[in-house]
Amino acid sequence: MNAHQKTRQPRFVLVSSYFPPIVGGTSTVLRNLVSQISPDDVSVITEYRELHADAPRADTPSGVNIKTTSLPPALFRRVPYIWRWERYLRFALILRVRDLTLRAIRRNRPDCILGIYPNWPFLIGAYLAHRSSGLPLVTYHMDIPVRRSAMSAFxxxxxxxxxEKILRASRERLIISGGYGQDFSCRFGLSSTLLPHSIELDTIRTRLKDLPEPPTSGPTRIVHTGIVEGQREGLLRIARTINENPKLDARLILSTPTPKKRLLQQGFNLPCVDILSLPQEKVLALQASAHILTSVLPFFHNTKEGALTGYPTKVVEYLAVDRPILIHAPAWTHLCKHVKEYKYAQIADQPTSGSITEAINKIRTDRDHTEQLIKNARNLATNFDIKTIHRKFIQILSINL
Incomplete structure (x- = not known):
């Protein structure tokens, strides 16, 4: 090949339950990944979800061929209490996902199938399409792998x-958190490749220049952006700590697609908590208005292996915002180990109000320490720049196909 001739970019079918306009960590990761690829080189098989009129939405990459499937929405409107069975009924989508993937393969002649976890029905459907077509399978794992012991018998x-069949069939197992690699190695003796969440670093830094700094007076603004469900335990502990300690003079501000009514019923109906549901384009402004950005992991998860491997995608976005970061998570988790290695956040690693209070006060009173945390975070953010991650992704596919 001529040294100046460009290598053809691999084409693939992306199979994921989560994709824009749905808002969330997995959707954001995939949107950023696909945005750097020619629409002719990717097809998407995803799940259609009805969104309320005021629900936040993410921009869908333009020109991409997207096919959707879902359980019939009318089923959940007409049959009483059937929503209780939704998680089981969704396994009926497996064969539909397989068939849509096979159609995309026949139509677009891709080089591989990219199956995304979380969501077992979609990952299993991608695997069955791989078995039927013989096309190579690459998997990308973006969430805590749920153990059989934590699930129902069904x-x-x-x-x-x-x-195990999916993991062993995969040409390459991509992981968004380094902790997942430890999990696959211990349980199956399999290697994996880290491909972290990407951020549009240049765009973020350009926008930050025009955004106002946090208020110089008033309560300390502690901001969390993203889905609350998996982080509810830790966020509630922070909220209650603030509520029970008026001397902290702080507020917890949540921007989340999780319905506000549900959060209020779950204990967030405290005077020190603000619950927002901002569109994606306004999230950075909220993050920039924070005195402290926070991310949490559960201390009392059903399976310790799960919490051990988790690394919230929002932490990557926080790195670029030039605000101090508070991590509330067990000391033994991969997240805390990563923070201690690179020293970019303050850790509250005990499930107590004292640990949280101490961490908040450390950020507010030790100026030199806080500035060093911000500097370290700013330097680390360059590892997650979207151009760097895209080049790595294409290189991985090219090597394995």
């Missing part, structure tokens, strides 16, 4: 039947 059967 769901557990699918995990026991397919998890």
């Amino acid at each position: 769901e557990g059967w699918f995990i026991e039947t397919f998890e």
Whole structure:
């Protein structure tokens, strides 16, 4: 090949339950990844979800061929209490996902199937399409791998039947958190490749110049952006700590697609908590208005292996915002180990109000320490620049196909 001739970019079918306009960590990761790829080189098989009129939405990459499937929405409107069975009924989508993936393969002649976890029905559907077509399978793992022991017998059967088969069939196992690699190695003796969440670093830094600094007076603004469900335990502990300690003079501000009514019922109906549901384009302004950005992991998760491997995608975005970061998570988690290695956040690693109070006060009173945390975070953010991650992704596909 001529030294100046460009290598053809691999084409693939992306199979994921989560994709824009849905807002969330996985959707954001995939939107950024696909935005750097020619629309002719990617097809998307995803799940259609009805969104309320005021629900936040993410921009869908333009020109991309997207096919959706879902359980019939009318089913949940007409049959009483059937929503209780939704998580089980969604396994009925497996064969539909397989068939849509096979159609995309026949139509676009891709080089591989890219199956995304979380969501077992979609990952299993991608695997079955791989088996039917013979096309190489690459998997990308973006969430805590749920153990069979933490699932019902029905769901557990699918995990026991397919998890190891999928992992061993995959040409490459991409992971968004380094902790997942430890998990796959210990349980299956399999290697994996880290491909972290990407951020548009230049765009963020350009926008930050025009955004106002946090207020110089008033309560300390502690901001969390993103889905609350998996972080509810830690966020509630922060909220209650603020509420019970008026001397902290702080507020917890949540911007989340999680319905406000549900959060209020779950204990966030405190005077020190503000619950917002901002569109994606306004999230950076909220982050920039924070005195402290926070991310949490559970201390009392059903399976310790799960919390051990988690690394919230929002932490990557926080790195670029030039605000101090507070991590409330167990000391033994991959997240805390990563923070201690690179020293870019203050850690509250005990499930107590004292630990949280101490961490908040450390950020507010030790100026030199806080400035060093921000500097370290700013330097680390360059590792997650979207151009760097895209080049790595294409290189991984090219090597394995």
